[in-house]
Amino acid sequence: MSGALRFGVFEVFGPQVGGTVSWPHPLSDSIEFADPQHWVRLARLMDATGYDFLFFADGFGYPILGDDIAPAAVRSGINFSGYDPATLLPLLMAATDRLGFVVTATTGIDHPVQLARRFSTLDLVSNGRIGWNIVTGASQNAVAELFGHEALMPHDVRYALADEFVRLARAYWEDAWDDGALVADRATGVYADAARVHRTMFEGEHYRSRGYFGAPPTPQRTPVLFQAGTSPAGRAFAATHAECVFVQATSPAHTRRNTDDIRARAAAAGRPAPVVMVGLTAIVAETIERGEELAREFDALQDDDVVATLYAGNTGIDLRSLDPDRTLHQVLEAGGPVGQLGTSNIERFLGTPGSPAPTVREILDSLKGQGTRGFRLVGDAATVADGVERLADEAGVDGFLLEPVFGTRDVAAFGDAVLPILRERGRLPRREGATFRHRLLG
Ligand SMILES: Cc1cc2nc3c(=O)[nH]c(=O)nc-3n(C[C@H](O)[C@H](O)[C@H](O)COP(=O)(O)O)c2cc1C
Secondary structure (H helix, E strand, O other): OOOEEEEEEEEOOOOOOOOOOOOOOOOOHHHHHOOOHHHHHHHHHHHHHHHOEEEOOOOOOEEOOOOOHHHHHHHHOOOOOOOOHHHHHHHHOOOOOEEEEEEEEEOOOHHHHHHHHHHHHHHHHHEEEEEEEEOOOHHHHHHHHHHOOOOOHHHHHHHHHHHHHHHHHHHHHHHEOOOOEEEEOOOOOOOEEEHEEEEEEEEEOOOOEEOOOOOOOOOEEEEEEEEEEEOHHHHHHHHHHHOEEEEEOOOOHHHHHHHHHHHHEEEEOOOOOOOOEEEEEEEEOHHHHHHHHHHHHHHOOOOHHHHHHHHHHHHHHHHHHHHOOOOOOOHHHHOOOOOOOOOOOHHHHOOOOOOOOEEHOOOOOHHHOOOOOEEEEOOHHHHHHHHHHHHHHHOOOEEEEEEOOOOHHHHHHHHHHHHHHHHHOOOOOOOOOOOHHHHHOO
């Protein structure tokens, strides 16, 4: 395969991406996250160097160990602390022309009508450059605690609820107003044509709605629908709704199995194959040696505490409470609910025919500097560009979300040095189209 590739940047409106620690490093500017101009500069840089979109992960959760927030989450800012990225976006939209924006929002927090109106407004303000990353939400134990819910909703029920949530939101975006229903004619004084504004009638198991959606259609109507979550339920959901899927990277071969599965499920549902993207940590420097030196400095900032905290936040499992010499199967054998927070980060360590499951000690070591990050490439621009092409072909992905280690420095290094090489090799054709959807999906 030698298709066109897409590139986004994965960020959080907080101190630290990827469940690793690097903000204290002198090259990183991530700790400036609370300065809105930090983001304006980043967005302008991305627009100028030709990235497709800026992606914000988000959520209300945080890692819990025992029955309280994990101490390292607060001390080091791992998957804890930050602001609401959707509210930041209009500032960045006004500062850019072409760049798309994708923001994560969890189903089941707001009512769909609240979310639908917010995304209609973002689509309007950006002139058709918004995407929604649909998640059922990480760290749902913390979310349940924070919102005062009695119990954690089971993993697959959350996906059933998400399905209804998205169907209802789409009904507002796609069916509530016909094209041309907004008349706004001064001469006649007619604002909207009542015959072309429709009542939404939705009766679901989790949601009901019988009313009118006030937001007139925007350039894309529906935001570009992204999805992140790679469990079987997550992949089934992706095949039904997603136009772009953000998968958790494991090995290239294992990732390929997941991407093939998502495409097969979409085909079975009679839908076009979604664009599949994966995370990428790229440490690009003037020389291979300098890149490797930076990677070593990054790895030296990680420890077992950081790794275990992040892993607990994603899975509910405290790796340090387990026998380090046995595999994760010890958790399954112990019985009880497992995987109710998320399964992707459990399943990837259970082994497959021909590749035995790692021990807990090996998991702790392999996640050091890895966190929830995707693939890692280190070196000079040409080496990293080669790696990008190789990974795209081996893992069967259509693009990458760059997960910065040193903040703006990494986005600039990749944008200034690697993207031009890929462009020259024909992997980044200029995509025309009036909206983010047209440019991303063709
Ligand atoms: C690559 C990737 C990115 C994710 N990003 C977010 C996020 O930004 N916010 C969030 O609450 N959950 C995020 N999640 C969590 C899941 O989407 C999901 O809400 C839950 O953990 C179930 O995932 P599963 O289908 O993999 O079991 C992400 C998951 C993956 C695999």
